[in-house]
Amino acid sequence: MRGAETNAETNAGAPGADSVRRLLSDDGRRLLAQLPPYDPDRVLSVTDRLRADGHAPDLVAAALTQSALRAKATAKFGAAAAGMFFTADGLEQATRPQIAAGHAQRFVDAEVDTVFDLGCGIGSDAEAFAAAGLRVHAVDLDPATAAIAAANAPSAVVEVADATTVSIPSDAAVWLDPARRTRGVADVTGRTRRTFRLDELLPSWEFVTALGASGRAVGTKLSPSFPLSALPPEASAQWVSYGGEVLECAVWFGPLADAHRVSARLVDASSASNDVVVHTDSVAPSADSIDDVDTYLYEADRAVVRAGVTAALTDAVGGVELSPGLGHVSTDQRIDVGFARRFRVLETMPFNQKALRSWLRLRRIGRVTVKKRGVTFDDATFRRDLKLKGSDHALLLVTRLAETQVVLVLDPDD
Ligand SMILES: C[S@@+](CC[C@H](N)C(=O)[O-])C[C@H]1O[C@@H](n2cnc3c(N)ncnc32)[C@H](O)[C@@H]1O
16 A cells, blocks of 8 residues: 555544554454454453553454444445454445445446555445456555555555546546545534535546536436435436435546436446446426326336436336426336336325325225325324324325325335
8 A cells, every 4th residue: 555654534423544544464364363253342352451451452442343333334344344444434434345246347348457545444435446347546545554555456446645636547437435524513413514515526526527527427426305406417417226215426427427418327236237227318297186196106216316317217117297396107007017016006195184194094095104295293192193093094195186195095016
């Protein structure tokens, strides 16, 4: 690993570079390998035992913290977490490996040879690039984080530097996953505060767009709340979901940009080749009245809604969107769509709590699951006023339709 030994501006709550280096040493790795599976109730007894065995208290503390992070990281990295290194911030910000594999594939498809990962964090994207056969030059400002990236992505060249000062060969591609954290500002847990503002990215949005405008192959990972109005004319944006949750908006420049300005990607847990990509040139037709609600209701994946490509769903099922931009489409056609859930519509009524209460009472419905889209009300008050009695369950969608509020009673049909 190249670069500066110390850095004045380290992440709040992050381990120091020395502590990380000790953990990454042979002694540290041996100690980590000896630890039992992480159990918060056994931390004190394990600490006492390791200290009694002669291990340095600071190394024991660092190893147990790492063990806790590895346990937490299993949710994102699966079994691989057990052999990886993390900081708390680094783990939260790291790209899921399934999504990182998709980023890497895009560079491979564009026949890129070398990627500069500017702000590599703990190296999840960097390792995915390396695993896809790309040469990787990873850079992070924070020495502890960079040391961890070097451990997690062993075939990458890792440098401690300010990304904005690194010289990049003209034929190299660039990946940026800017920190969405306010440096030095800790939240109540001691970790750096998250920001969703484009003007608070590190490295900055201006730096990213200037690199992109150069015509180079550049990709960047941004918050799902990225405003389409900020998308440079030469770039394309892709909202990415995993397990139904929108996790990022990736913006691509130069040879990496898509022909379609906006799209959605639903990432498959098993293989990037099974990802579903959705784009359209159509505009979704909207329902005119409650009478347009038909036998089926389709709920577009949230990445599709964020990307504003619900028209791909209305086209696929020959339906109408209940309310523009909310992603619910109704039709009489029962079709399997890889980017939407399907429900059978059991009842549709104007949103009137008294009428709904009678409807539910008559059917002895004692429990409801409520989905809300485009409407606001207090859940607790709503449930209390329904005065539910009975043992059956109903799924309700409360939403807007042509300026009125409606309730649909739904039955999952997928
Ligand atoms: C969101 S994280 C990257 C996560 C990474 N893609 C992964 O999957 O593990 C952003 C990183 O950028 C680093 N960073 C912020 N500003 C930087 C700068 N000017 N130069 C280099 N690194 C920077 C932060 O230290 C942080 O580790």
